[in-house]
Amino acid sequence: MRRLIPALDWLALPARVYLGGVFLYACWFKIIDPSAFALSVATYQILPLGLINLTALLLPWLELVVGALLILGLWTRANALLCAAMLIVFIIAITSALYFDLRLSCGCFASGEAAHEISLETIWRDLGWLALALLLVWRGAGRLGLDHLIQRSPQ
Amino acid sequence: MVFKRMLILALASSTVALAFNALRGEGGIPLIAKHPYEIFIPCPEARVEVAPITPDDVPEEGVLFVDARPQARYARGHIPGARSLPYDDLFDPSPQALKGLLAAHAKLIVVYGALDGALDTGYALAMDLVAKGVRGARPLEGGVEAWAASGRPFEGHLGDDEAAEGQAVSP
Numbered sequence: 001m002r003r004l005i006p007a008l009d010w011l012a013l014p015a016r017v018y019l020g021g022v023f024l025y026a027c028w029f030k031i032i033d034p035s036a037f038a039l040s041v042a043t044y045q046i047l048p049l050g051l052i053n054l055t056a057l058l059l060p061w062l063e064l065v066v067g068a069l070l071i072l073g074l075w076t077r078a079n080a081l082l083c084a085a086m087l088i089v090f091i092i093a094i095t096s097a098l099y100f101d102l103r104l105s106c107g108c109f110a111s112g113e114a115a116h117e118i119s120l121e122t123i124w125r126d127l128g129w130l131a132l133a134l135l136l137v138w139r140g141a142g143r144l145g146l147d148h149l150i151q152r153s154p155q
Numbered sequence: 156m157v158f159k160r161m162l163i164l165a166l167a168s169s170t171v172a173l174a175f176n177a178l179r180g181e182g183g184i185p186l187i188a189k190h191p192y193e194i195f196i197p198c199p200e201a202r203v204e205v206a207p208i209t210p211d212d213v214p215e216e217g218v219l220f221v222d223a224r225p226q227a228r229y230a231r232g233h234i235p236g237a238r239s240l241p242y243d244d245l246f247d248p249s250p251q252a253l254k255g256l257l258a259a260h261a262k263l264i265v266v267y268g269a270l271d272g273a274l275d276t277g278y279a280l281a282m283d284l285v286a287k288g289v290r291g292a293r294p295l296e297g298g299v300e301a302w303a304a305s306g307r308p309f310e311g312h313l314g315d316d317e318a319a320e321g322q323a324v325s326p
Contacts, residue, residue, distance in 0.1 A: 034176065034184045042192035053188045061172035065164055078160035 008135065012142030015132045016070045019083060022129065023067030026109050030060035040107025044093050045100075062086070070136070073145020080136035087130040094118050094126065203286045205278070207296040208265060210305040219261035221292070223268030223280035224299075232311025234267065234302065242268055242276040247283055256289050267295035267302065 030037040038056035041047060047055060062082065069079045090108070097104055097118055106118040116122070141147040176183040220237035222229045229239040240252050256264060266284065268277030277294045284292035295302060303309045 031175075034182075038184055038188065039192055039194075042188075043194050045194065049191055050187050052192065053184050054186055057176050057184065057186070058169050058172045061168040061175070062165060065168040065171075069164070075160045075164070078157045078164060081157060082161050082164060 005139075008139050009142045012076075012136060012139055013073075013144045015136060016073060016076065016141060016145065019080075019129060019132050019136070020067040020070035023063045023070070023083065027060040027063035027067065029110055030056070031064065034060075037107065040105070043102070043104045043107070044097050045102065046093055046096060059086070073141035073147050076141035076145060076147050077137055080133045084130055084133040084137060087126050087133060091123055091126045091130070094122050098123070203282055205281045205285055206293055207278070208263075208293045209296045210302045210307055213265055213295070213307070214263070217262055219256065219259050219264045219291075221256065221264060221266045221280065221284075222299075223266055223276040228269065232309060232313050234299065235308055235310050237267075240280065242280040242283075244274075244279065247287060248280070253284070253287055253289060256284070256292075262291055264289060264292040265295050266292055267299045269298055 034053075034056050037060065038053050041056050042049075042052050063086070066079045066082050066086070069075055070083065094106065098120070104118060106116055106122055108116075108122070173186075176186075220234045222233050222237045222239045223242040225241050226239055229237070229241075233239070238255070240248060240256075264284070266277045266281040268275055268280060270276075275294065275298060277298055281292045281294040297304075299309070299313065303313050
């Protein structure tokens, strides 16, 4: 275990870049076309009407910020925790949709027709990302990141 | 410190999000939707897959034919031995009709219909039947017209009889 933990620190860089990339990719279509994403949010039938548009507007920009800062390795723990929180919300939403047998496209990376239908695989995928996010919450950015540089620089 | 940073990140991204939405004009959306969203989730029944069969591939024996066209057209003419089960896009086939089809123990059930606009009623009924557990149901490709055109047996009149009758009645 003692040998494993430094190895995990080196794993932090690929984990950050990958997870950050996923979130950057995911936010793109949502920012471009907020009305399509709002429809995706509505399809899950979880939020009341008053909150659908607000969610559709705010969520993608949080994804953008979190994705970008994860890649840079700045404020990594806070970003990874936000990332984990979002993934937990997504997992709950997808689970509820599957439970109520809503056959809908997940709205994760594309809207409407182009999107994949949700399934158990969607949940496994998100759980995998959640594990990566929690690893980053636990271990931080690792050596190759702005957090490390800032810590080292004498003030 | 982590929670303070999370709050800062959330507030900063929200500010940018709202500003961007306000500035993009037509492309933006109202913060609160005024009308409920029209959610469209395709019916589970419509998602089964059926394999169409061409008239030439239909074997001579052991086939049960189901006529998805309206009763009146079935009465005018149909494939010998076919049962009439008119397709209705609002109602599923009745349990009695399904039981009757299953009781026939046919390996292959060929469903044929007519083109109703863009909808091939034979195809639609075959999907309904498969969704209801009649697994052997397959739509006849090209409908009954293709059947007759390839020289397979047909009892009675085929084609646009209504138009023909209309002509006969009008002076």
